Amino acid sequence: MAEYQMVSDLTPWEEYKQTIKVKVLKRWETVDSNGKDGMYFILVDESGSRVAATVVDETQLSYFQHVFQEGVWVRISQFGLANSGWNDRSTKHAYKIILSQKTNVNSIRPLTDDPFISFVDFASVINRPYSHYYLIDLLGVFDKNIRDIVEDVGNDGKTVSTLHFRITNIEGNTLECVAHGDLAYYIKKKSNGEVLNGPTSICALTDWMVKKSINEITINNYEGGKLSRFLVHPPLDEVYNLRAKMWVNVRNLAHNASSSGSRNA
Incomplete structure (x- = not known):
């Protein structure tokens, strides 16, 4: 298997076995119907493919808030994947990344200076x-x-x-x-x-x-x-x-x- 996958190649059949290198494009805080705090991220690889990510383990929330700063590039492995339903889909990717206690994150050098903004006329x-x-x-x-x-x-x-x-x-x-x-x-x-x-x-x-x-x-x-x-x-x-x-x-x-x-x- 290659050192890392592109976002578009992520598959739930290989969850926890895949590694990606991505930029944290955007992040925002969430609160669910039970009042539980959470975090969502939009991640993008060097080709411009995007995928959403979320934290499901509340005990790990502060950790991912710290390491997933907007604009940083990271290598992520040991993550899960879940269906991204139509009602909450923020990217075209059919799945979203689930960040948990198992997930490994390492900072890396930027792979590109692309701001990943594509204006529509x-x-x-x-x-x-x-x-x-x-x-x-x-x-x-x-x-x-x-x-x-x-x-x-x-x-x-x-x-x-x-x-x-x-x-x-x-x-x-x-x-x-x-x-x-x-x-x-x-x-x-x-x-x-x-x-x-x-x-x-x-x-x-x-x-x-x-x-x-x-x-x-x-x-x-x-x-x-x-x-x-x-x-x-x-x-x-x-x-x-x-x-x-x-x-x-x-x-x-x-x-x-x-x-x-x-x-x-």
Whole structure:
């Protein structure tokens, strides 16, 4: 058997016998219906394949919180695998990793500098059906006309802080977005700062889900905002390229306006 497997090759028939090398892409805390604390992780290998992981042994929770820091690369062995049901699937992988007292974890050097962000164009969101279980990344210009945070009642009957906002692309197409909980307050705070009030206020939404109805498309955060992220001007080539295109458009508009004024003088 190879030294380690790729995430896409993981099989439950070989659980506790497989080894993977992955980056801890994201993590968030959970509480089950019995009030038991837990932890979820999104792991990604060097090819970009993702798999969810969770801690089932509460006595090991603090250990995995410590070693599974976002951004670190680890070698994992002696782990279980369980079906990842449609209702809670956060990756395309059919299984999720079960971390337990048996699991061995070692830090390793990064295998790649890839941030594992893959932006989807607005047209594909608007024109093609998406399963809301498969999360997407979006890049756009933040609409400064943001609404106030409101208290909405969720499907579970509990009240949750909710923020509605918009992002646009360079062609002027708009997507309606919805954030909840701490993420809603984070975005609202960012919207009050100078960075998101300029002419090129670019933001990235990572791991958000598309919800479609007959007359409406909305981009919603996942897991109440615990997994989804809102990044302001992240240091990515796509951001630099978009900003450059926007400045070209601004200059062209200014030039056209100046030319029009000269002809009308």
